[in-house]
Amino acid sequence: MKMPTVNTLAFGNLKTRKKQYALMIVGIILAMVFSSGSMFLTSSISKGIKDITYQQNGYQNEIFFGMTDDTLKDGIESLDITDYADGENLGFLFSEDETAGTSVAKMSEEANEMYYTRVIEGRYPENAGEIALEEDAAVRMKLKAAVGDKITLNLKIQSGNEYLTETVKKTYTLTGIIGNRRNYIARSTVNSPLLPAAFVSEKETVEAGGKAQRITFVKYSAAFLKNDTCYDKLYNFYKSHSFLDMGAHMRYVEILFPYAMGTHDLSTSNKTAAILSVMLMLVSCVGIVNAFNANLLERKKQIGFLRALGTTRQQIIKIYGREALILSLICTPVSLIISFFGTKLLVKIIGGDMMFFPDWKMLIIGAAFSIICVMTAALIPLLRATKIAPMQAVRNIDMTRRMKNRKINSQKEFSMPKLLSKRNMTFSKGRTAAVSIILVVCILISGAGFAAAEYIKNDTFERKGDYQIYLGDSYFYSYTNLKKAEREMGVSPNSVNDILCSPYVRSISGHECRRAVVSIDRASDYLKLADSGNYISSSFVGGHNDYCDFTKENYLDILEQLRLEDLQNVRSGDPSVQYDDNYGKNTAKDDYRKAFNLEGEFAEASIN
């Protein structure tokens, strides 16, 4: 026969109290599913947003045009560039309208990787005379060509940072369609014609008399990006190398910095999910604390007896803590599997752009976190257990003490059911309150959960149309800069109706969250021209109009195209478009008026 160990005691307890433990295991699994599921959900949202951002913008922090070796050397030293890759702009391609054209570049493998050049149809050019175009570039240039077709385009030959005056006709074989990149970057910066949306093979050379322009995709060190002085350093860098195309990319850096820093400003929905996760974890922990508490309370006599036998407080924690550990080891894999597939299903149900990313690191973290959660939650009842007196082994002093502390007057009427219920209520006063509190918390959290689900759906993930227009929010003005009452107002129902009545508008979402995302099935030429095709963005609002490619005519045409006059009228009287006094009231309006030399009243909501 073997000497008993702490494990013998723990396993013995588990064996003989199967029913109680089965219930407890179910409770712990539920708690763990909540906590790890919310972790998976948060990580999926976070990773999804990051991934989409990288897909849309590439992995680089900045793109320089026309860098020399010396400039790059200086950049590596002064800007702490940790990685870079090169490409070459060979010229500017266009079909009929020059403004709808794009730069054509040959890229190194590393540059393509950093720029996230993704072939969505056909293949990447391998030989001279072949070309791949970004989806939107092909649309913009009105090319009715399929992969494998020959296309003839006008080429402005690159000559360093300039172009040669003469334009040549160039015929390429269209080998592939590339996922949109230029438009996304242009959205977050300005519409720079230098960003390539057409790609040729590395065997291609610049036309006679021309000179390729170097494109350098760079990544900065995390330390550099975290430092507040990085903007000043960048500004000085551009200033000291004035031949670099400056204005185009400062903003781009600004947008990508938070991602690079690892402190990406989680979208509101992501934050909501994170808060929800924390709350769920807390509730789960309360559940586990309660389950262990009840379990240990039932065994007061046993604990008291072990104390009488000479078990120290540390040993009590060790013995009963081992039970908690065994339970968590049983529950963790089960709950992780449930939460893994549960989250996958939830993500599928929510749909939209939200994707489930099975992150194995997150699984391990989730497992460790679940065990820590259970152990931490179990610690509170364990500490209480250590305070159980050895005398508990001999007699039930607990009941005696409670009877003494609470004066129960039962002599007046002797009704056994009444008496029993009265005493039970008196003895369980604390626990009854705890249960009520937990119930209230659960109801509140459930409510918040449903609200958040709707919010997430509305705010971020509804992208059913081919194109989107953001209304009612400035990209550069965050929610926090608006007064609370205005934030809460959202886009008015009248505005929503107006938007929905506009041609091409397929759906509208996010209006309850103040920012309306209008999905449309197709974009007019005006829209495409206006901001590289995919977005009517607010990049020209808020003091950055000097970079805008818009013309007054473009703008007025868009209004006409979308019948936005009505919307203008409605919105101009809508207080939700007023900015906070502390953050430049009506800046956007003034800037816009200045940019287009407009006179009279103007509603900026319609231009966002």
Next chain:
Amino acid sequence: MKILECRNLTKEYLSGDGVIKAIDDISLSFEQGEFVAITGPSGSGKSTLLHNLSSLENPTGGEIFYNGESLKKYNDNQLSILRRRRFGFVFQSYNLVQELTGYENILLPVMLDKKKPDEEYINKIIEVLNIGDRLSHLPSALSGGQQQRIAIARAIANKPSILFADEPTGNLDGKTGREVLSLLKYVSHEFGITLIMVTHDLSVAEQADRILTLEDGKIVRDTKAEAESK
């Protein structure tokens, strides 16, 4: 040789009606190997005295000395270790760990002390108590008498100096009770252990070397003192 001593021991409880003195200024000493029975009517304070002497409860006043050393200096951890190594307990309700077999229950104090069991000694206990065929059973499969024998074996497994027994025969029928009592006497004599036993049964008490009779928290009779005065 005095192994355990109490001076002016007092234990008071707060009650709705005021303060109840369960033990009222008791001074006593116990010799090594002595078999002492504490008896008295219900509520006289005999169990309280035993619990205080065995450090299961802290006295309100007075001091307890083990081997001449005051237990007042001991913290909770030291008292636990003292109980584990020097004291053995036999309770009326056996208090066996239901999840452990008979053998595992016997070795429980040894396990808590992180020692290797003295197999020869343990086997001797098992033989003396005649429980060899019940060791692999869980307590639920044992009779009251068998459970109490296991409890006695467990109480002396760590070679204690003092064995405290609180109504050890209270839950047993007459015959089994007598058997358990004679076993207790035998093991305390065989292993030189001081046995302090609380009982309200005079026939059980009469078998002790010394009888202490309590009434209202005071010792009203001590056979040893009587013998010495004669």
